[in-house]
Amino acid sequence: MTNCVKRVLWVSLLLTASAAVCMAQAGASLPDDRLAANQQAANLQADNLQARDWFRNAKFGLFIHWGVYSVPAAGEWVMEVRHIPVSEYEKFAPQFNPQAFSAKEIVSLAKSAGMRYITITSKHHDGFAMFATKQTKWNIVDATPYARDPLKELADECHRQGIKLFFYYSQLDWHNPDYWPLGQTGHAAGRPEGGDFNRYLDFMDAQLTELLTGYGEIAGIWFDGMWDKPGAEWRLQRTYALIHKLQPAALVGSNHHQKPIDGEDFQMFEQDLPGENTAGFNQTYISDLPLEMSMTLNGAWGYNKGDKDFKSVPKLIKSLVRAAGANTNLLLNIGPTESGAVIPEFSQRLQEMGAWLQRNGETIYGTRAGPIPLRPWGVTTQKGSVVYLHILDWPDEYLALPFVQGVKGAHLYHGNVPLKLAALDGGLVLKLPKESRDPVDTIVVLER
Numbered sequence: 001m002t003n004c005v006k007r008v009l010w011v012s013l014l015l016t017a018s019a020a021v022c023m024a025q026a027g028a029s030l031p032d033d034r035l036a037a038n039q040q041a042a043n044l045q046a047d048n049l050q051a052r053d054w055f056r057n058a059k060f061g062l063f064i065h066w067g068v069y070s071v072p073a074a075g076e077w078v079m080e081v082r083h084i085p086v087s088e089y090e091k092f093a094p095q096f097n098p099q100a101f102s103a104k105e106i107v108s109l110a111k112s113a114g115m116r117y118i119t120i121t122s123k124h125h126d127g128f129a130m131f132a133t134k135q136t137k138w139n140i141v142d143a144t145p146y147a148r149d150p151l152k153e154l155a156d157e158c159h160r161q162g163i164k165l166f167f168y169y170s171q172l173d174w175h176n177p178d179y180w181p182l183g184q185t186g187h188a189a190g191r192p193e194g195g196d197f198n199r200y201l202d203f204m205d206a207q208l209t210e211l212l213t214g215y216g217e218i219a220g221i222w223f224d225g226m227w228d229k230p231g232a233e234w235r236l237q238r239t240y241a242l243i244h245k246l247q248p249a250a251l252v253g254s255n256h257h258q259k260p261i262d263g264e265d266f267q268m269f270e271q272d273l274p275g276e277n278t279a280g281f282n283q284t285y286i287s288d289l290p291l292e293m294s295m296t297l298n299g300a301w302g303y304n305k306g307d308k309d310f311k312s313v314p315k316l317i318k319s320l321v322r323a324a325g326a327n328t329n330l331l332l333n334i335g336p337t338e339s340g341a342v343i344p345e346f347s348q349r350l351q352e353m354g355a356w357l358q359r360n361g362e363t364i365y366g367t368r369a370g371p372i373p374l375r376p377w378g379v380t381t382q383k384g385s386v387v388y389l390h391i392l393d394w395p396d397e398y399l400a401l402p403f404v405q406g407v408k409g410a411h412l413y414h415g416n417v418p419l420k421l422a423a424l425d426g427g428l429v430l431k432l433p434k435e436s437r438d439p440v441d442t443i444v445v446l447e448r
């Protein structure tokens with residue numbers, strides 16, 4: 001590949017311009033098929049960049065962890081945690097008959113929560129495919145009495161209702177005997193010793209091909225599980241290229257907790273904002289790629305019937321706002337039950353977040369991090385020249401702020417109530433009378 005073409009592929013800004021220049025230079029020396037290939041690569045990149053922009057604007061998505069592990073209802077790691085061998089674990093499949101699943105209701109729920117996309121587990125670490133795969137019988141159509149493909153129903157419904165759909169895909173697999181040698185997990189699964197890892201990766205690529213060709217437009221693939229064997233040859237470049245060949249605009253991301261790898265289109269953080277590390281596995285490197293933070297609504301990803309520790313709506317809203325102020329999307333998780341239902345503790349909270357977004361979404365969607373970075377009191381977002389202060393946690397009447405370029409005044413976002421803002425050498429002081437403060441988020445517009 002010439003340097004020029006490489007530049008077309010990997011320089012993200014000024015794409016069209018640099019592509020045109022490169023194409024013109026290349027035109028003198030390249031045969032027609034190479035030219036066509038270059039043009040195709042440039043278009044691929046343009047579609048992908050557009051999708052990244054869409055993603056940055058979207059801000060809020062619904063994560064769904066759903067699989068055969070919903071039957072024991074003790075989280076998606078139940079096979080590993082309870083040392084259940086494959087032969088025993090497989091017995092959950094005949095009990096999995098999620099008649100209450102309704103793609104229409106779940107997509108409507110996401111929409112009423114103000115979410116712009118859904119990311120659902122197509123296969124988790126237990127290897128169970130929630131779709132009609134031809135690569136293994138260990139899937140919801142062939143192994144359960146349900147015998148339907150919920151991902152197809154969900155994809156069709158997402159397209160109908162204008163919500164984008166990502167597929168979560170676990171590279172780690174406790175079921176497939178070719179996932180060998182084992183990594184850090186899966187040692188109690190009781191599988192045969194030996195297997196062909198390249199054959200496993202072929203299986204994975206074949207399943208991804210099914211997901212990217214049989215379900216219409218897919219917004220991206222959310223990988224997880226590589227951390228189980230960090231040193232293995234995962235053939236990432238081959239798999240990422242396959243995805244981008246099948247759907248150029250599909251965004252690739254991986255929950256590997258490392259610096260993004262070539263071919264990845266967004267960077268993700270689990271349970272923490274970029275720069276934070278309360279969960280202990282988010283290193284602080286923050287790339288220029290679009291960012292996303294995934295979060296549980298209680299303490300579990302897959303349905304755990306014992307976990308009643310649901311986060312409060314104010315807390316969830318503050319997480320969404322703080323994420324927006326850190327240029328990060330919030331991917332908020334629900335785990336449907338073995339019947340396919342969404343418990344009311346989840347759906348009520350999502351609906352209340354949607355009601356808040358109805359009133360305040362203008363200060364979130366389509367914004368970027370504002371001029372003042374994440375602070376203990378809150379965050380700033382901005383859209384064009386408008387800056388929104390989101391005051392999430394501040395008990396006093398006066399708030400000191402760093403100087404913001406070009407600021408002329410301030411008013412409450414709701415009701416246009418003017419607020420006193422004074423310049424003090426090198427900074428600003430904002431007066432927030434008690435009656436103007438909102439316990440969840442006091443939104444103030446900085447006039448410029």
Ligand code: JFZ
Binds near residue numbers: 225227255257281
């Ligand atoms: C992973 C999964 O294991 C989990 O089941 C869930 O799907 C979540 C969204 O992603 O969780 C991880 C992955 C890696 C680490 C911890 C949790 N890690 O490296 O410490």
